Amino acid sequence: MNNSFDYIIETNDITKKYGDFTAVNSVNLKVPRNSVYGVLGPNGAGKTTLISMLCTILRPTSGGATVNGYDVVKNAREVRASIGIVFQSRALDDILTGREHLEMHASLYAVPSNVRQKRIDEVLDLIALGEKADEYTKTYSGGMKRRLEIGRGLVHHPKVLFLDEPTLGLDPQTRENIWEYITKLNQEEDITVLMTTHYMEEADQLCDEVAIINQGQIIKSDSPINLKRELKADTITVKVDKPELFTEKVKTLDYVQKVFEDDSTIKLMVERGENLVPPLVNFANQNGVMVESIELQHPNLEDVFISYTGTKITGGR
Amino acid sequence: MAELEGIYTIWLREMKRFVRYRSRILTSVVTPLLWLVIFGTGLGSAIRFGNVAGGYQAFIYPGIIGQTILFTAIFSGVSVIIDRQYGFLKEILVAPITRPSIVFGKAIGIGTAAVIQGVILLVLSFVVGVQMTPLIFIACTLLMIPISVGLAGVGLLIASFTDSMEGFNLIMSFVVLPMFLLSGALFPVSGLPMFLQAAVYLDPLTYGVDALRQIILGTGVIPLQISITVIMVFAAVMVFLSALMFTKKEQELM
Numbered sequence: 001m002n003n004s005f006d007y008i009i010e011t012n013d014i015t016k017k018y019g020d021f022t023a024v025n026s027v028n029l030k031v032p033r034n035s036v037y038g039v040l041g042p043n044g045a046g047k048t049t050l051i052s053m054l055c056t057i058l059r060p061t062s063g064g065a066t067v068n069g070y071d072v073v074k075n076a077r078e079v080r081a082s083i084g085i086v087f088q089s090r091a092l093d094d095i096l097t098g099r100e101h102l103e104m105h106a107s108l109y110a111v112p113s114n115v116r117q118k119r120i121d122e123v124l125d126l127i128a129l130g131e132k133a134d135e136y137t138k139t140y141s142g143g144m145k146r147r148l149e150i151g152r153g154l155v156h157h158p159k160v161l162f163l164d165e166p167t168l169g170l171d172p173q174t175r176e177n178i179w180e181y182i183t184k185l186n187q188e189e190d191i192t193v194l195m196t197t198h199y200m201e202e203a204d205q206l207c208d209e210v211a212i213i214n215q216g217q218i219i220k221s222d223s224p225i226n227l228k229r230e231l232k233a234d235t236i237t238v239k240v241d242k243p244e245l246f247t248e249k250v251k252t253l254d255y256v257q258k259v260f261e262d263d264s265t266i267k268l269m270v271e272r273g274e275n276l277v278p279p280l281v282n283f284a285n286q287n288g289v290m291v292e293s294i295e296l297q298h299p300n301l302e303d304v305f306i307s308y309t310g311t312k313i314t315g316g317r
Numbered sequence: 318m319a320e321l322e323g324i325y326t327i328w329l330r331e332m333k334r335f336v337r338y339r340s341r342i343l344t345s346v347v348t349p350l351l352w353l354v355i356f357g358t359g360l361g362s363a364i365r366f367g368n369v370a371g372g373y374q375a376f377i378y379p380g381i382i383g384q385t386i387l388f389t390a391i392f393s394g395v396s397v398i399i400d401r402q403y404g405f406l407k408e409i410l411v412a413p414i415t416r417p418s419i420v421f422g423k424a425i426g427i428g429t430a431a432v433i434q435g436v437i438l439l440v441l442s443f444v445v446g447v448q449m450t451p452l453i454f455i456a457c458t459l460l461m462i463p464i465s466v467g468l469a470g471v472g473l474l475i476a477s478f479t480d481s482m483e484g485f486n487l488i489m490s491f492v493v494l495p496m497f498l499l500s501g502a503l504f505p506v507s508g509l510p511m512f513l514q515a516a517v518y519l520d521p522l523t524y525g526v527d528a529l530r531q532i533i534l535g536t537g538v539i540p541l542q543i544s545i546t547v548i549m550v551f552a553a554v555m556v557f558l559s560a561l562m563f564t565k566k567e568q569e570l571m
Contacts, residue, residue, distance in 0.1 A: 055411060057571045081413040091404035095337050096330070107326040108412035110319040152408075 008033045008160055008192045009054060013063035016049050023049040025216040026063065031209075036186050036193045038207035040200070040301065042311075046216040047196035048088055051164050054194070055085050068159045081109065084153030088164040088196075090145060094138035098129050098148050101137065102155050109156035119155055126181075127151035143174035150181070154189075161185075163195040167202060179206055200301040212305055219308045228299045233257060234273030235303050236280065238266050239292040246289045253283065260306060269307065273297075323414035324422040331393075331426025335433070345389055345434045346441075349381045353445050368505070369534055374445045379529035380502025382438050382457075383464070383522055386431045387500075390465050391493055393427040394472015398482055401570065410571045417560035424469040424556050431465035432458065447533060456532045460545070463552040464525040470555025477562040477570065500526045507538050521551040 009031035016024040024046040031037045039047050052058040054065055056076040065072045068082035092101060102120045111119060124133050127147040129140075137145060146166065153161055166182070167175040183206060186193055197203050203210050204224050211221035220227065240246045247266055251259055255276060258269040270276050273296045284291045297303075306312060335342070353374060361373035369376045400406040409419060439457055442449040475488055499513075500522035509517065517523050528544035531537035537544075563570065 057407070057411060057568070059568055077413050080411055085411055087404055087407060089404045091408040093330070093334075093400075093403070093405050095334055100333070104326055104330060105408075105412075107322050108409065108414060110322060110413070 006033060007031055009037075009065065009067050009194060011054070011063065011065040014050070014053060014060050014065050015062045016046075016053060016058060017061045022216050024053070024060075027213075027216075027218050029065075029211060029218065029221070031192060031194055034186070034190065034192055035208040036182065036195070036206050038203040038210040039194070039196045039213055040198070040203045040210050040305070041196075041213035042198055045213045047198075047213060048164055049216075050213070051162055051194065051196055055083060055162055056080055081156075082159045084156065084158035084161045086146075086149045086153050086161070086163045086166060088168060091149065092137045092145060095136055097135055098133045098137060098140070098144075099124065101148060101152055105152045106155050111156050119157075123151040123155055126154075126185075142170055143177065146170060146174070146178060147181070150178070154185070154191075157189075158191065160192045160194060163193060165196055165198070167197075167199065175202075182206055200305070204301050210301070212308060214305075214309045220304070224301055227301065227304045231269075231299045231304055231307055232271055233269040233299055233303070233307070234271070235297045235299065236268045236270055236273050236276065237295045237297065238268065238280070238284075239264060239294075240266065240284060241290040241292065242288075245287065246284060249287050249289070250280075250283070258307065260310070262312065267306070269303075320414060320418045323412070323418045324425065327409070327419060327422025328426040328429070331423065332429065335426075335430040342434070345385060346437055348388075349385045349438055350441070350444065352381050352384070353378060357445065369536060371446050371534075375447050375534060376505075376530075377503055378442070378445045378447055379533050380500065380526050382435050382461075382529055383500055383502055383526040384497050385434050385438060386461060386465050386525075387468055387493065387497055387522055389431040389434055390427055390468035391472040391475070391488070393430060394423070394469045394474075395476050395479070395485070395488060397423065397473060397476035398479055401476075401480070402482070407571050410567065416564040416567055420473060420556065420560040420563050423473060424466050424559070427469035427472070428462060428465035431469070432461045435461040435465070442533075449533075453532055457529060460525070460528055460532065460548070463548045464522075467521065467548065467552030467555045470552065470559050473559035474555060474562060477559060477566055496520055496522050499523065502526050505538070521547065524548050524551075 007030045009029060011027055011029045013026040013028060014024060015022065015026050027050060039050060041047050049058065053060050054067055054072060056072055056079050059073060067079045070078040070082065072079050096104070099120065102123055106116045106120060127150065129144060129148065132140060132144060137148065140148065150163070150166065167178050170178065179202065182193060185191065195206070207224060209221065209223050210227065212219045243261065243264060243266055247259055247261055250256055250268060255270055256268050257271070260267040277294055277296060281291050281294060302312070357374035357377050364373065366373040366376060397406065436458055439449060439454055471492070475492065499517050499520040501517060506517045506523065524539060524544040524547040527537045527539045528541055528548065531541050
């Protein structure tokens with residue numbers, strides 16, 4: 001198979017600098033066609049900058065990228081015609097109705113007039129605005145606005161849909177609806193979804209492949225399952241009465257691979273943690289440390305992130 | 318073809334916004350009427366104004382039409398800044414249409430809104446006792462098109478340089494009010510001190526107001542064909558410049 005056809009997005013050392021600050025640093029990304037691809041990282045990691053360059057909103061300082069086979073700088077117009085974008089911040093006109101937003105979008109993207117009405121009806125069906133479709137968007141709830149924005153990004157049948165933090169600021173119920181919706185979309189349409197997120201569960205649940213980004217650099221990319229498997233580690237979270245002492249002592253144990261302190265709790269990375277809970281408690285007692293609670297967890301993406309960067313993803317600004 | 322449709326789409330949005338903000342239409346008619354009825358009558362009775370039939374009130378009528386167009390066109394152009402703050406400009410700028418088409422669509426849309434307001438004032442000519450014939454009506458409407466589009470271009474040009482509405486007062490003090498006051502909307506521009514005279518002739522709106530005045534009242538100081546030429550050139554240059562700026566500053570606007 002032809003390589004350029006396997007990957008709908010490819011970046012080549014793409015870099016964005018603002019003065020001395022490097023927001024995105026030589027990123028190489030390969031996004032397989034028809035996948036849901038996640039760019040995962042804390043706030044300020046460079047996710048939005050990266051996605052903006054792929055959407056032609058920002059010009060790279062150096063390096064480049066192709067989207068659907070088109071160069072994001074030289075063929076910006078062709079790239080724009082191939083993609084749909086849902087921005088992190090709202091991009092609606094509050095005095096237009098939902099339907100009018102879709103109509104406007106369809107004509108800006110030159111959707112053929114004979115299929116236009118059908119497409120708009122399909123999208124309205126999909127995003128389930130009901131009667132609200134003909135009301136001004138200023139009367140919409142946060143979830144409806146987001147659904148409208150996602151739907152709008154689909155009217156022209158893009159090859160790639162970019163979602164920048166699609167569920168940011170939404171309540172859990174709405175968030176799950178959006179997740180369901182994205183999964184359904186990817187299954188039913190010939191479309192690749194590239195999303196950024198700082199919600200671990202979101203990436204875990206939705207994405208076929210995830211790139212972990214921190215301080216402008218891709219640290220690791222693979223499927224969520226492989227990332228977790230590769231970690232070969234369970235996490236034991238312990239609460240003790242003398243955390244400093246315990247941390248110091250526990251580091252000397254050879255079955256403890258890594259130790260992280262997080263406020264009053266201590267996280268230990270171990271292999272096959274289920275066998276290690278009793279010896280750990282005994283070990284603490286021998287050293288005069290009282291274990292208040294102990295918990296075993298199999299790895300999640302948050303742990304993957306911690307193991308590669310040494311910091312937590314949420315709040316790790 | 319796609320470009321024409323893009324221009325039409327942007328024009329259409331501008332029209333929908335114009336029609337839906339009813340309070341804005343109301344103010345845009347009431348404000349000029351206040352000027353005509355109160356200011357016109359007030360100052361008109363205090364001074365002897367012999368050179369125009371119908372007196373001072375009739376004299377400022379074309380000027381107030383010019384003022385209405387000026388305020389509407391420039392502020393609608395500047396409203397692109399609000400579109401930008403609400404993120405809606407991004408949605409338009411990432412669409413696969415050229416930047417000049419976006420600017421043309423905006424300028425024509427804003428121009429249409431300003432012309433509609435001018436036409437409403439033409440219909441209200443009886444308030445100041447000016448006689449309106451179909452010919453004058455049509456000639457004025459046609460003339461208002463390049464004036465409106467040119468001023469919309471000024472607004473768009475300002476918007477491409479400004480990133481927040483905090484600059485709004487600056488625009489008011491340094492662009493809109495000087496353009497209005499220097500245009501000869503409120504006083505005859507002949508016989509002014511030299512420095513003022515020069516400023517008056519640098520103001521593009523002077524030519525618009527003078528041309529309207531000649532068509533409506535039959536008096537003016539600049540030959541009509543010169544005024545019309547200046548207005549057309551002004552409109553073309555302003556739209557061209559804002560199209561250029563939107564193309565050049567595309568990245569900063571998104």
